[in-house]
Amino acid sequence: AVPEGQPPGSAAAPPGRREVKVVVVGDGGCGKTSLLMVYAKGAFPEQYAPSVFEKYTTSVTVGKKEVTLNLYDTAGQEDYDRLRPLSYQNTNVVLICYDVMNPTSYDNVAAKWYPEVNHFCRGVPLVLIGCKTDLRKDREQLRKLRASRQEPITYSQGEAACQEINAEVYLECSAKCRENIENVFKEATTIALNAMKRAKRHRKRKVCSVL
Template identity: 45%
Template sequence: MPPEIRKKLVVVGDGACGKTCMLMVHSKNEFPKKYVPTVFENYTTVVNYSNQQIELSLWDTAGQEDYDRLRPLSYPESDIVLMCFAVDTHSSLDNLTEKWHPELAHFLPDTPKIVVGLKTDLRDETITAEGKERFVPTERGQAVAAALHCKYFECSAKTGKGLPEVFHAAVKAAMQSRFSKMRKRACSVL
């Protein structure tokens, strides 16, 4: 029996920050061997949440500036957005507040958003203190997420560490958003 509930998850963030790898590992359990810039890609997976099967439509958007005018076409009917950055690229975190959050506040003001730090395996593999300094610390990611009123998660598509938690939180937020939208549509008799 096909899932009765369908949810749309959109992923945004700078180009090459790891969005596509995260989605491919989650939906197909395969890590891409080489980088190919995404224009727009969709994946579908079925997840279990509270004893219900949910079809999760994963929308991978292009982070490159060339697609700034096309990207909003991916936004309608979104139930949850993952705002992603790479922990090995400080500017990708800065762009969450300078570019991605303002864009989403305009197009999806009422849609829940989660900040996700990607490529944590690179930070975890670094042994020296000097080497670790070039990475975004977890605390900085948490601070940015808090300032944006978002939850914060980190994961590695390469190792799978943290990936289930990201998608569980995303489905949970999408489902809670669904129920609050249903309450807003309900009539009140006075």
């Protein structure tokens, strides 16, 4: 049975196992939900349906330890700007996503998502994710983009944005082709665990200095 307060399909972490809360943000339609669904459920959603709030629970092995991941999908649309901060409490790592074929979603990384996340999750490590990389070679998508005098966002532009928002790492992935999906969550989990370790040491030092 699923414990109270948890959505179906999620389970509580066994006692003693580390838990990491991962929140995924970015513009509506940038590929967040596909990334999460392919990773947590092994299925690519063929039709776009905007998420309001979804939680997936899965596990990942880092080193020799199994870690429970609580993955929170958020709504990127402006209508949910006031609701979304409810997801941010006790977050261990934030994935900021954009669509490499949508320059506006890339611009919003620094213009919208970084300021919001920095406000609600100050000090929480960030990982920048470029989604839908398979579409860089899609002729139809390229034609549409070039018709509006735009080009796909390059890897080096992604790295530049990563430095600008002080993210820990920049990663690219394709949910449709299942490229680099596992790596995204393994990296994010490792980064979160390291930050949690540092915070714990910092708290211990603080207690010692108070004593």
